[in-house]
Amino acid sequence: xxxxxxxxxxxxxxxxxxxxTNGFHDTAxxxxxxxxxxxxxxxxxxxxxxxxxxxxxxxSLKVATTIGKGFVDTGAVTTTVVFAALVGAIAWNLITWSYxxxxxxxxxxxxxxVGSVIAAQGITAVNGQGLVDKLIVPAVVSPxxxxxxxxxxxxxxxxxxxxxxxxAVGRGFRLGQxxxxxxxxxxxxxxxxxxxxxxxxLALIANGNIPAAGFHVPVWVVFVSASAIALGTFTGGWRIIxxxxxxxxxxxxxxxxxxxTAGAVVILAASSVGYPLSTTHVISGxxxxxxxxxxxxxxxxxxxxxxxxxWILTLPAAACMAAIVYGITSLFGHGALGPVxxxxxxxxxxxxLVARRIHPAIASPATS
Amino acid sequence: MSIFAAAALIKMIYSSIIAxxxxxxxxxxxxxxxxxxSDMRRxxxxxxxxxxxxxxxxxxxxxxxxxxxxxxxxIHRS
Numbered sequence: 001x002x003x004x005x006x007x008x009x010x011x012x013x014x015x016x017x018x019x020x021t022n023g024f025h026d027t028a029x030x031x032x033x034x035x036x037x038x039x040x041x042x043x044x045x046x047x048x049x050x051x052x053x054x055x056x057x058x059x060s061l062k063v064a065t066t067i068g069k070g071f072v073d074t075g076a077v078t079t080t081v082v083f084a085a086l087v088g089a090i091a092w093n094l095i096t097w098s099y100x101x102x103x104x105x106x107x108x109x110x111x112x113x114v115g116s117v118i119a120a121q122g123i124t125a126v127n128g129q130g131l132v133d134k135l136i137v138p139a140v141v142s143p144x145x146x147x148x149x150x151x152x153x154x155x156x157x158x159x160x161x162x163x164x165x166x167x168a169v170g171r172g173f174r175l176g177q178x179x180x181x182x183x184x185x186x187x188x189x190x191x192x193x194x195x196x197x198x199x200x201x202l203a204l205i206a207n208g209n210i211p212a213a214g215f216h217v218p219v220w221v222v223f224v225s226a227s228a229i230a231l232g233t234f235t236g237g238w239r240i241i242x243x244x245x246x247x248x249x250x251x252x253x254x255x256x257x258x259x260x261t262a263g264a265v266v267i268l269a270a271s272s273v274g275y276p277l278s279t280t281h282v283i284s285g286x287x288x289x290x291x292x293x294x295x296x297x298x299x300x301x302x303x304x305x306x307x308x309x310x311w312i313l314t315l316p317a318a319a320c321m322a323a324i325v326y327g328i329t330s331l332f333g334h335g336a337l338g339p340v341x342x343x344x345x346x347x348x349x350x351x352x353l354v355a356r357r358i359h360p361a362i363a364s365p366a367t368s
Numbered sequence: 369m370s371i372f373a374a375a376a377l378i379k380m381i382y383s384s385i386i387a388x389x390x391x392x393x394x395x396x397x398x399x400x401x402x403x404x405x406s407d408m409r410r411x412x413x414x415x416x417x418x419x420x421x422x423x424x425x426x427x428x429x430x431x432x433x434x435x436x437x438x439x440x441x442x443i444h445r446s
Contacts, residue, residue: 153392
């Protein structure tokens with residue numbers, strides 16, 4: 001096994017780990033509204049979301065192609081660059097997770113890719129037009145579309161069912177939420193799992209396993225990515241569920257239905273044109289729209305502001321982290337030693353962070 | 369932004385708006401039909417109950433049809 005193959009194996013394992021953290025981190029986006037309106041129990045919601053995330057990953061490959069060819073010069077990408085991008089994205093995901101902020105895993109990944117490519121080859125290897133057209137503009141527009149669709153939907157819904165018995169209406173929309181939540185999970189799998197597929201395929205091209213001219217995603221890559229995101233979703237992220245589901249706004253089932261439907265249609269429409277959207281952005285836009293249409297004061301704008309700040313920070317922060325990781329990896333030369341050392345450090349750091357989150361009393365003893 | 373990129377973005381926007389509002393409208397009619405059918409049955413008005421039940425069922429089928437058609441379109445385009 002050559003040094004390149006060793007790095008490739010590490011990259012694939014890191015990509016799978018990223019996909020797992022993506023599912024883990026984004027579980028909130030998919031299930032929070034269903035749980036907060038009691039449309040479905042937490043365990044069932046997470047299990048259903050996990051299954052549909054897996055299925056959704058097989059629906060489309062357009063987003064994977066955008067990740068693989070749309071943002072950076074494929075010829076400038078090496079397996080070490082992909083590795084640094086993934087580590088930068090994972091580090092940012094873990095930091096935002098530890099603070100309970102639902103920032104975007106997708107933007108962390110793309111930010112990481114851009115940062116590591118700049119560190120390795122300079123800014124000329126970045127496709128600025130592609131970043132603007134396929135990432136930044138859709139990233140700004142998609143939550144606004146979800147906001148408008150959810151807001152207009154809830155106005156239509158209240159107009160039609162406004163004078164009916166609230167109990168019966170709530171039961172009806174809770175049933176609807178099982179379907180709209182399912183569609184949201186499916187759309188999440190469709191868009192998010194493809195980002196990992198794109199990155200693994202980039203690494204395969206960089207290592208010479210796939211010709212650069214014939215970009216295609218191998219079936220095993222689709223299966224591995226689908227499994228990792230589904231497992232991550234199943235494992236869940238309870239802290240973030242609390243932020244998205246109840247801290248932004250207290251919802252009724254009709255609002256939950258409107259928010260989830262808006263999120264699902266925006267993500268599916270984006271997947272069909274190849275945009276790697278953030279499901280976090282979109283569903284938060286939907287939730288805020290559904291809340292603001294009923295009562296502007298019902299939305300806790302301070303929490304929404306914290307989330308927006310995390311979004312704005314994500315691209316540059318992940319890019320800086322990936323660039324630093326690339327620099328550290330390069331200190332060990334161009335062989336497999338750098339990625340091996342950094343992967344080891346990442347594993348230890350992640351284990352320490354998770355242990356601190358699970359057992360805070362052990363990590364920071366009581367002061368009283 | 370290039371014309372091609374703008375066209376894809378506009379397509380995403382109008383697809384989302386049409387699909388989202390259609391599902392909300394049709395599913396609300398389904399909930400309305402089912403609840404009014406139940407109210408009419410309690411009021412011992414079977415003909416009105418049947419009419420509302422039919423409306424509710426048709427709207428429910430239409431909701432399912434829109435969701436399935438949307439998914440088929442996404443798969444087809446991909």
